[in-house]
Amino acid sequence: MGKELFSAAGTILGSAQRTLATVPAVAVSGNLPGSHYLLLVLVALVLVLAGTTLINYRRRERVQREHLSETHEREQRLRLSLWASNELYWQYDLRSRELETTRVLPDQANDLVVYSILDTNPQIHPDDLQDVLQRLREYLQGKSAIFLSEHRMLGDAGQWQWMLLRGRAVEYSDDGRVVRIAGTARNVESLRELESQRQIAAKVMHSMAESVAVLDAQFHFVTVNPAFSQMTGYTAEDVVGEDAALINSTRHDPQFYADVRNAVRNNGSWVGNMWQQRKDGSVVLCAMQCNQIEQSGAAAPLYVLVANDITERHRIEQELRYLANFDTLTGLPNRTLLAERLSRAIVNARRKGNKLALLFLDLDNFKDVNDSLGHATGDRVLRAAAQRLQDVVGAERTVARVSGDEFTALLEDLHDASEAEACAQRILTAFDAPLRLDDRFEFTITPSIGISLFPEHAQVPTDLLKYADTAMYHAKAAGKRTCMCYTDSMAVDLRRRAHLISSLRRVVERGELRLVFQPQQVLADGRIDAVEALLRWDSPEHGSIQPDQFIPLAEDCGAILPIGEWVLQEACRTLAAWQRAGVSTQLSVSVNVSALQFLRSDLTQTVHAALTQSHLPPSALELELTESVLMANADVATERLQAFREMGVSIAVDDFGTGYSSLAYLHRLPINTLKIDKAFVDGLQLSGDSEDTTITTTIIAMARSLGLLVVAEGVETPEQLTFLQQQHCDLAQGYLISPPLEADACLRFILDVQQHTARHALAQPTTHLDQALPPA
Numbered sequence: 001m002g003k004e005l006f007s008a009a010g011t012i013l014g015s016a017q018r019t020l021a022t023v024p025a026v027a028v029s030g031n032l033p034g035s036h037y038l039l040l041v042l043v044a045l046v047l048v049l050a051g052t053t054l055i056n057y058r059r060r061e062r063v064q065r066e067h068l069s070e071t072h073e074r075e076q077r078l079r080l081s082l083w084a085s086n087e088l089y090w091q092y093d094l095r096s097r098e099l100e101t102t103r104v105l106p107d108q109a110n111d112l113v114v115y116s117i118l119d120t121n122p123q124i125h126p127d128d129l130q131d132v133l134q135r136l137r138e139y140l141q142g143k144s145a146i147f148l149s150e151h152r153m154l155g156d157a158g159q160w161q162w163m164l165l166r167g168r169a170v171e172y173s174d175d176g177r178v179v180r181i182a183g184t185a186r187n188v189e190s191l192r193e194l195e196s197q198r199q200i201a202a203k204v205m206h207s208m209a210e211s212v213a214v215l216d217a218q219f220h221f222v223t224v225n226p227a228f229s230q231m232t233g234y235t236a237e238d239v240v241g242e243d244a245a246l247i248n249s250t251r252h253d254p255q256f257y258a259d260v261r262n263a264v265r266n267n268g269s270w271v272g273n274m275w276q277q278r279k280d281g282s283v284v285l286c287a288m289q290c291n292q293i294e295q296s297g298a299a300a301p302l303y304v305l306v307a308n309d310i311t312e313r314h315r316i317e318q319e320l321r322y323l324a325n326f327d328t329l330t331g332l333p334n335r336t337l338l339a340e341r342l343s344r345a346i347v348n349a350r351r352k353g354n355k356l357a358l359l360f361l362d363l364d365n366f367k368d369v370n371d372s373l374g375h376a377t378g379d380r381v382l383r384a385a386a387q388r389l390q391d392v393v394g395a396e397r398t399v400a401r402v403s404g405d406e407f408t409a410l411l412e413d414l415h416d417a418s419e420a421e422a423c424a425q426r427i428l429t430a431f432d433a434p435l436r437l438d439d440r441f442e443f444t445i446t447p448s449i450g451i452s453l454f455p456e457h458a459q460v461p462t463d464l465l466k467y468a469d470t471a472m473y474h475a476k477a478a479g480k481r482t483c484m485c486y487t488d489s490m491a492v493d494l495r496r497r498a499h500l501i502s503s504l505r506r507v508v509e510r511g512e513l514r515l516v517f518q519p520q521q522v523l524a525d526g527r528i529d530a531v532e533a534l535l536r537w538d539s540p541e542h543g544s545i546q547p548d549q550f551i552p553l554a555e556d557c558g559a560i561l562p563i564g565e566w567v568l569q570e571a572c573r574t575l576a577a578w579q580r581a582g583v584s585t586q587l588s589v590s591v592n593v594s595a596l597q598f599l600r601s602d603l604t605q606t607v608h609a610a611l612t613q614s615h616l617p618p619s620a621l622e623l624e625l626t627e628s629v630l631m632a633n634a635d636v637a638t639e640r641l642q643a644f645r646e647m648g649v650s651i652a653v654d655d656f657g658t659g660y661s662s663l664a665y666l667h668r669l670p671i672n673t674l675k676i677d678k679a680f681v682d683g684l685q686l687s688g689d690s691e692d693t694t695i696t697t698t699i700i701a702m703a704r705s706l707g708l709l710v711v712a713e714g715v716e717t718p719e720q721l722t723f724l725q726q727q728h729c730d731l732a733q734g735y736l737i738s739p740p741l742e743a744d745a746c747l748r749f750i751l752d753v754q755q756h757t758a759r760h761a762l763a764q765p766t767t768h769l770d771q772a773l774p775p776a
C-alpha cells in the first residue's frame with residue numbers, strides 16, 4: 001500500500017511537471033509589448049516556481065505521511081506480535097544503568113513500562129544478578145553474538161519469575177562504545193517447569209528399583225533404565241534399537257509373547273508375570289506391567305514396560321507351596337495334599353462308579369527306632385520306608401506321609417475290595433526284606449495296615465482316613481505286621497481303646513496293678529529255679545484286663561515306662577521278701593521288658609535302682625525280651641545287652657522261634673536264656689515227627705551248643721514235659737507245673753517244692769522228674 005501510495009504520488013508528481021512545463025509555451029505565442037511580455041514571463045515564472053514549491057511541499061508532506069503511516073504500521077505489527085507472543089520489550093542504558101521493561105499491549109496508551117536502576121531498585125533477582133552482568137560483559141566483549149540470559153525478574157504481581165532475555169546493542173557512543181542494548185524477554189516459567197518435570201521423570205526412571213524399558217510401536221527398545229540393565233545384564237547400548245524379543249525366554253512358547261503384544265496393542269495395557277532371559281542365559285521371572293503411551297502429535301504409540309524381578313519371591317512361594325503340600329523328609333505328599341487328592345479321587349470314583357481304597361500304614365515299633373538309634377537314623381528309616389512303599393504301590397498312585405511313621409496309599413479305579421487287600425499283602429511282603437539305609441546299614445521294620453473303602457465305608461475324605469486309621473489300630477492289636485479292613489465294630493473298639501489308654505496313664509498312682517508269678521522248674525531235678533513275674537491290671541472301671549490287651553496300649557501311649565519301672569521294683573521287692581521267708585537265694589525272678597523300656601537309655605538305671613532298693617544281687621534278676629525287639633534293633637540291642645551283662649543281670653529271649661532270627665546271629669548277643677514259644681511246645685509229639693517237634697529239638701540242640709539255657713513255655717501236658725526232658729531242655733514253665741500265682745501262693749509253692757526236693761535228694765540222690773513235681 002505504501003508502495004502504491006508512493007507510485008501514485010509519483011504519477012501525480014509526473015503529470016504536474018508535465019502540466020507546468022507547457023505554461024510558458026502558451027504565453028510566448030501572444031502580441032504583448034516587451035515590458036509586459038517580460039513581466040508576464042516573470043509572473044509566470046514566479047507562478048511556476050510557487051506552484052512547483054507547493055507541489056514539492058505537498059509531495060514531501062505526503063511522503064512523510066506515508067512514511068509515518070508505514071512506520072506506525074510496522075510498529076503496530078511489532079507491538080501486536082510482542083503482545084501476542086507474550087514477550088516483553090526491554091532496553092538497558094549502560095550509562096545510566098537504567099533498565100526499562102515494557103509489557104506491550106495492543107493499545108500503546110496502556111503499555112506497562114517499568115523503569116529501574118539496576119543498583120538501587122533491581123528488577124533482577126539478587127542471586128542471578130552477577131550471572132546476568134557476566135553475560136552482559138561477555139556480550140560487550142564480543143564473546144557472544146547476542147546477549148542471552150535466563151534469570152529471575154520481578155513479575156507484574158511482584159513475584160519472581162524466570163525470564164529468557166535476548167538482546168543486541170542498539171545505540172553506540174561517538175567513540176563506538178555500546179550505550180544501549182534492547183531486546184525481548186519471554187516468561188519461561190512454564191517451560192522451566194516442564195523441563196524440570198522432564199528432568200525429574202528422567203531421574204526417577206534412572207533411580208527406579210523397577211526395571212523400566214520404553215519400546216516403540218514395533219516393540220523395539222527406545223530406552224531402558226539402569227535397573228533394567230541390572231536385572232537383565234543388557235546395557236542400554238546393547239538393546240536400544242533391538243526387538244524386545246531379545247529377552248524372551250523359552251519358558252513361554254512364542255505364542256505367549258505374541259499374545260502379550262496383541263493385548264497391549266488392542267487394550268492399551270497388559271499385566272502379568274513373564275519369564276525373561278538374561279544376557280548370560282539365565283532366566284528371571286518378572287511381575288510386569290506394560291502400558292501404551294500416546295505421544296502428543298506422534299502417530300505411533302510408545303510402550304512402557306515396568307518390571308519387578310520376582311524370581312526369588314516365586315521360588316519362596318513355590319517352596320511354601322511345596323512345604324504346604326509335601327513332606328520335606330520323604331518328598332511324599334502330606335496330609336493336606338492327600339485330602340485334596342482324596343476328594344478328587346472320590347469325585348472321580350463316584351462319576352465312574354468305581355471303588356477306591358485308602359490304605360493306612362503305620363510302622364511297627366518305630367518309636368523304638370528313634371529312641372534307640374536316634375532321630376537321624378529314624379529319618380533314614382522313614383525315607384527308605386517311604387520309597388519302599390511307593391515302589392510297591394506304584395509311582396502313579398498317591399502315597400502320602402500323614403504324620404511321624406504313618407503313611408497312606410490311595411488306590412483308585414478298583415473293581416473289587418480284594419484288590420486293596422492284595423496290595424496291602426504285597427506291601428507287607430515287601431517290608432520283610434530289610435530297608436537299605438546306606439551301603440553298610442540295613443534295617444528291618446514291619447508295617448501294620450488298615451484299609452477303608454469308598455463307597456462301602458465312607459463317602460468323604462476325613463471319614464475314609466479315620467476308618468483306615470481305625471483298621472490300622474486293629475491290625476496292630478492283632479499282633480502287628482498285618483492288614484485289616486475296616487468294620488463297623490472297630491469304631492466301638494476304638495472308643496474302648498481310648499478309654500483304656502486314658503485309664504492306663506494313671507494306673508500306677510492308683511495302685512491298680514499287681515504281679516502274679518509263674519514258677520519255672522528245672523527238668524533235671526525238679527527244683528524251682530526261677531519265677532516269671534506277670535502283670536495284672538484290676539481296673540475299677542474296666543474290670544480285670546489281660547496283659548496282652550493292655551500292654552500293647554501302654555506301649556503305644558508310653559505308659560509302659562512307669563508301669564515297667566513299677567514291675568521291676570515290685571518283682572525285686574517280692575523276691576527279697578521271699579528270700580527273707582526262706583526261699584533259696586538261687587531263685588531268680590524274670591521280668592518282661594517291652595521294646596520301649598529296653599530302648600530307653602535309663603533302663604540300666606531303673607534296674608540298678610530296683611536291685612539296690614531290694615538288696616538283691618544282679619544275678620537274682622533276668623530280663624525277658626522278645627526276639628523281635630532284639631532283631632529289629634540288633635546294633636543297639638547288642639550295646640544295651642552288654643551293659644546288663646557287665647552288671648550281672650541275665651537276659652532271656654522270649655517267644656523264641658516266632659521271629660526270624662538266626663541262631664548264629666544270637667550267638668553274638670550277650671544273652672543267657674532262650675524261651676521256646678508256647679506255639680512250638682503245643683505241637684510237641686513224643687513220636688517226634690511233627691514240624692514243631694523238629695523245631696523244638698533243633699532250638700534246644702543249638703542253644704546248648706551256644707551255651708544258652710533253654711526254657712520251654714506253656715507246658716501243659718506230661719507228654720510235652722517228657723519230650724522236653726528227653727531233649728535235655730533245661731527248664732519248663734506252664735500250667736502243668738503251675739499257673740501264674742499270687743505272690744503268697746507262689747511263695748508257698750516254692751517252699752513246698754524246696755522241701756520236697758530237699759527230702760528227696762537226701763533219700764534218693766538221682767532226681768526223677770515225677771518226684772520233683774510238686775504235690776497235687
Ligand SMILES: Nc1nc2c(ncn2[C@@H]2O[C@H](COP(=O)(O)O[C@H]3[C@@H](O)[C@H](n4cnc5c(=O)[nH]c(N)nc54)O[C@@H]3COP(=O)(O)O)[C@@H](O)[C@H]2O)c(=O)[nH]1
Pocket residue numbers: 518532533534535536546547548551567591592593594624654655713714715716733734735736740
Ligand atoms: N512288658 C511286659 N509284658 C508282660 C508283663 N506281664 C505279662 N506280660 C506279657 O503279657 C503277655 C500275656 O501274659 P499273660 O497273660 O500273663 O500270659 C502269660 C502266662 O499266663 C501264659 N502261660 C503260661 N503258661 C501257660 C500255659 O501252660 N498255657 C497257657 N495257655 N498259657 C500259659 O503265658 C504268658 C507268659 O508269656 P511269656 O511272657 O511269653 O512267658 C505275655 O506276652 C507276657 O510276656 C509285664 O510285666 N511286662
